[in-house]
Amino acid sequence: MMVDNLDKRKKRILQAIIQEHVISAAPIGSRTLSKKYEFEVSPATIRNEMSDLEDMGFLEQPHTSAGRVPSDLGYRFYVDEIIQAPELKFPQMLENIEDNYRDMQSIQDIITGTARMLSKMTRYTALVSEPSIQESKLQKVQVLPVAGKSLLIVMITDTGIVHNKIIKTEQDFTAKKLHYINQFLSDKLENKELAKLDPEYLVTIEEQLLAKIDISKKIFTEIYQEFKGINKPEDLKVYLGGTSYILDQPEFNDIERLKKVLNLLDQEKVLGKLINNNLSGADLEVKIGHENELEDMKNCSLVVATYHISDKAIGKIGVLGPTRMEYHRVISAVDLIADILGSSISKVSR
Amino acid sequence: MMVDNLDKRKKRILQAIIQEHVISAAPIGSRTLSKKYEFEVSPATIRNEMSDLEDMGFLEQPHTSAGRVPSDLGYRFYVDEIIQAPELKFPQMLENIEDNYRDMQSIQDIITGTARMLSKMTRYTALVSEPSIQESKLQKVQVLPVAGKSLLIVMITDTGIVHNKIIKTEQDFTAKKLHYINQFLSDKLENKELAKLDPEYLVTIEEQLLAKIDISKKIFTEIYQEFKGINKPEDLKVYLGGTSYILDQPEFNDIERLKKVLNLLDQEKVLGKLINNNLSGADLEVKIGHENELEDMKNCSLVVATYHISDKAIGKIGVLGPTRMEYHRVISAVDLIADILGSSISKVSR
DNA sequence: AATTAGCACTCAACATTCAAGAGTGCTAAC
DNA sequence: GTTAGCACTCTTGAATGTTGAGTGCTAATT
DSSP states (O other), X not given: OOOOOOOHHHHHHHHHHHHHHHHHOSOXXXXXXXXXXXXXXXXXXXXXXXXXXXXXXXXXXXXXXXXXXXXXXXXXXXXIIIOOSOOOOOHHHHHHHHHHHHTOOSHHHHHHHHHXXXXXXXXXXEEEEOOOXXXXXXXXXXXXXXXXXXXXXXXXXXXXXXXXXXXXXXXOOOHHHHHHHHHHHHXXXXXXXXXXXXXXXXXXXXXXXXXHSOOOHHXXXXXXXXXXXXXXXXXXXXXXXXGGGGGGXXXXXXXXXXXXXXXXXXXXXXHHXXXXXXXXXXXXXXXXXXXXXXXXXXXXXXXXXXXXXXXXXXXXXXXXXXXXXXXXXXXXXXXXXXXXXXXXXXXXXX | OOOOOOOHHHHHHHHHHHHHXXXXXXXXOHHHHHHHSOOSSOHHHHHHHHHHHHHTTSEEOSSTXXXXXXXXXXXXXXXXXXXXXXXXXXXXHHHHHHHHHHTOOSHHHHHHHHHHHHHHHHTSXXXXXXXXXXXXXXXXXXXXXXXXXXXXXXXXXXXXXXXXXXXXXXXXXXXXXXXXXXXXXXXXXXXXXXXXXXXXXXXHHHHHHHHHSOOOHHHHHHHHHHHHHTTOGGGSOEEEEXXXXXXXXXXXXXXXXXXXXXXXXXXXXXXXXXXXXXXXXXXXXXXXXXXXXXXXXXXXXXXXXXXXXXXXXXXXXXXXXXXXXXXXXXXXXXXXXXXXXXXXXXXXXX
């Protein structure tokens, strides 16, 4: 889209402006820059360079006699071209983090704990989606009788995630009948990848089962519903941590802006779509300002990473902050935590 | 604490001030009052009454030449003595509400949906706690084998709540052994009230089981852990709806105040304690301003109701708003929704 | 004895003005 | 290509004045 090879000096100036702006949240002028950084040139030269960078779209000027502010494109260039290796590995924190994970007994604990931790590390709002099972295989299906005439269906995936659902029926089930149903469902469903359980197949086996034994059609319909819902990214629960960190950002001192973002965070479905829309995509994605589809997020950036269980992409974690975000630090953190999260889940779940 | 019998006129004035203040969020003066309401007396008289009400602690004056604002005590009096029957029953909404509930398939859906709905109805932030099982009985306990050497323990209460947990073991289990374990656990645990499963009893039956069959001690420890954790009110998940409604309240235009409240809402444990601290207490509680134990809530009021499954108190729902809250409307709504929630859960769960 | 008109006084809120400071762009010199 | 110098722009914050809602008190009225 653009000459993506800035000369050395322009790069350094852009980086310096971003660095300063991330700290101060204010426009940066040429004098400030030349005082704080050891450019070997005068403010006037810097001024010229800044003017060039603005022409190229990397900087913006809030009003005539103000300093410059990085544009979304400026941040994009910074993220793509300037940030080096994810050097800071939070080494001092690492032990602490792993300690925290040791106490977590259930997947729920782990996910909410991760959200809290990630937000604490980054000082931005963290989002953690529950594991998706769409790419997993069914490892076990079992129907249990419950008092009354209800049945409990328990499903376990090869990634160790347990789903269950109570369904009401109008008939009693003998142990024998249940045993048959269980056997049947195991044969037909276990080791199938959930995403590939298409409606036709389900209808076929439904008919088979109905032909064999006397069972109300409703049961299968409910099981079927359950499978159908499992794939939608927007239905995955998303857990938040550190919502109140948003308030630390001066750009959200404006109540109207703040409201837009908090509104977003209220809508779980929107968050689900936002973060889970591309489960098998890149392991790390950064969406800067207007790059987000939602208008209300044009002042925000989102850093999303994928977490895995035995190399299978299973869910997403993310950090939401102002476009003026400490990308370097956040990317390292998200990356690190995604790793730990994946292995922690697989530890408790199988 | 105080002459709690105000004469008729004082009551009317207090009520009018509260009514106006709830709308305007500003101090109310004697002139405004006499213009908008048909008191048959002059502003000067109202002024004298207001001065009296201030002396009694029901009103406060932000500064000398401002109007009056209701104090926490004033609201308390209003809630206790002035609010009449919960007249508004949201009749036009009722159908709509029940429609919404019909679509909800799982307890999760119901709870998050309730939070959303309650916040929409009241236009304040809603809190819904997941059902507690501490007063429930175990209806069914079952251990299922999972690939590898893990076991899945499934527990169902008589209130229809399902809990499950995967535990890892170091041994294989034959079908026979599993059957024995299941039989044993059923005998010993089913129909026991969870709150009464004390450590000693658990230790006793643990020894019995260990004596009978060769099973690693660890399994029982994990089951035991699970039961132990079940009782703590602060560990119950609390779901939020309408967090962003807080921003509509002018009292939270002050970022510092806002931060305090949002911080609270971030901390699930605190919310759990807050709302679940008194499960078997009154069915409806109103905590006004400083009546809340938490300093950070001194500008907030909390209306909490208990929801039931077959007459057993099982969880709480609540609404959090500024002390300047529409108590009448909120109380009706919380009351109504608590009812519907209870019956909806029991519908899907058994 | 309760009520009310009248009045002086108070205080927040808003608008206006002003000066300071940071920054720019341009030009001409280096 | 770089820089000093300079006129110009624009925000920010402090200072000041004005307005209006509200009070409390006193003395007159019912």
